[in-house]
Amino acid sequence: MNQRILVTPRSLTQEPHPDVERMREQGFEIVYSTAGAMPNEQELIDLVPGCVGWLAGVEPVTPKIIEAAAALKVISRNGVGVDNLPIDMLRERGVKVMIAEGANSMGVAELTIGLIFSALRSIPHSDAGIKAGGWPRLRGAEIHGRTVGIIGCGAIGREVARMVIALGARVFAFDPARPNLDLPSSAFSYAEVDDIVAEADILSLHCPLPRDGSTFLDRGRIFSAKKGQVIVNTARARLVDEDALIEALDLGQIGSYATDVFEQEPPVSLELAAHGRVIATSHIGGFTAESVDRATRIAADNLLSVLSA
Numbered sequence: 506m507n508q509r510i511l512v513t514p515r516s517l518t519q520e521p522h523p524d525v526e527r528m529r530e531q532g533f534e535i536v537y538s539t540a541g542a543m544p545n546e547q548e549l550i551d552l553v554p555g556c557v558g559w560l561a562g563v564e565p566v567t568p569k570i571i572e573a574a575a576a577l578k579v580i581s582r583n584g585v586g587v588d589n590l591p592i593d594m595l596r597e598r599g600v601k602v603m604i605a606e607g608a609n610s611m612g613v614a615e616l617t618i619g620l621i622f623s624a625l626r627s628i629p630h631s632d633a634g635i636k637a638g639g640w641p642r643l644r645g646a647e648i649h650g651r652t653v654g655i656i657g658c659g660a661i662g663r664e665v666a667r668m669v670i671a672l673g674a675r676v677f678a679f680d681p682a683r684p685n686l687d688l689p690s691s692a693f694s695y696a697e698v699d700d701i702v703a704e705a706d707i708l709s710l711h712c713p714l715p716r717d718g719s720t721f722l723d724r725g726r727i728f729s730a731k732k733g734q735v736i737v738n739t740a741r742a743r744l745v746d747e748d749a750l751i752e753a754l755d756l757g758q759i760g761s762y763a764t765d766v767f768e769q770e771p772p773v774s775l776e777l778a779a780h781g782r783v784i785a786t787s788h789i790g791g792f793t794a795e796s797v798d799r800a801t802r803i804a805a806d807n808l809l810s811v812l813s814a
């Protein structure tokens with residue numbers, strides 16, 4: 506019997522992808538989860554037994570699922586975040602975890618710029634208003650001359666820094682690794698988180714979830730933010746205290762929140778997404794033709810490197 510590979514990313518179950526077909530041509534049997542949907546725990550418990558490899562998306566992978574995965578040798582993400590995986594349990598069981606480092610960074614960086622403009626110019630509000638028969642005109646703000654705070658200067662954060670500097674913004678960034686980005690010191694400098702939160706007109710999150718389970722933008726930080734700040738989150742929902750955020754949006758302390766990510770996807774409650782100061786997209790940062798192709802090629806190569814060894 507052919508060795509089985511489970512394929513679950515929403516972007517790959519919708520339509521066949523040449524790099525998944527490549528694995529089939531190399532003799533593996535491909536098992537898909539439900540097309541276009543985020544697979545739930547029971548579906549994965551049913552599908553994973555007998556699979557040696559798993560090309561995984563951002564679906565929550567619980568210990569129960571891994572207990573059912575006795576044959577599993579490798580999980581290969583077609584993206585970068587691994588916060589959905591029980592990393593310690595996988596390490597104990599000798600299951601290798603691989604990522605497609607940087608593969609979707611351009612897609613996410615470009616969406617981030619789109620969300621910044623959407624918030625500064627109220628583009629969704631104007632569009633929805635005209636479609637409803639109105640002619641809403643909210644005075645906007647320009648990114649040129651503004652201060653952008655960037656949290657996390659990895660593959661995505663550094664692209665966003667370059668892009669906003671090209672648009673005439675000044676960047677204050679925080680990253681414990683302080684990578685050298687080779688950007689002009691007149692436009693880019695590292696700073697402490699609390700100073701960035703207090704001074705940024707626009708705050709953009711590009712770091713992983715803290716491993717200790719803490720909330721990066723907690724109530725204290727949200728209420729010490731520069732008044733009217735635009736927060737953009739294309740990283741992970743749990744970086745932000747949602748209850749405190751909604752209060753701060755109601756009060757206008759935070760001017761708008763543009764997010765591509767939700768605690769549960771699709772969200773169970775629409776309280777945040779439906780808020781008048783919130784712009785929401787459906788985790789589409791890395792969902793461009795180019796980013797999906799790059800990420801899937803790397804993810805398939807990673808799987809084959811382990812399974813064909």
Ligand SMILES: NC(=O)C1=CN([C@@H]2O[C@H](COP(=O)(O)OP(=O)(O)OC[C@H]3O[C@@H](n4cnc5c(N)ncnc54)[C@H](O)[C@@H]3O)[C@@H](O)[C@H]2O)C=CC1
Nearest residue numbers: 585586657658659660661680682711712713739740790791
């Ligand atoms: N919306 C979407 O579709 C996507 C979202 N993502 C999210 O974006 C995040 C960043 O992705 P990449 O830039 O590719 O990852 P990366 O690993 O290249 O960069 C992450 C950077 O964050 C830094 N960092 C770690 N802890 C930090 C902290 N507490 N504060 C500030 N910086 C910290 C690291 O030193 C690193 O430079 C991922 O963790 C993932 O959650 C990634 C891809 C697609």
Ligand SMILES: O=C(O)C(=O)COP(=O)(O)O
Nearest residue numbers: 562563584585586791792
């Ligand atoms: O790469 C990541 O961490 C992502 O968030 C991308 O998610 P996706 O695989 O495009 O559903």
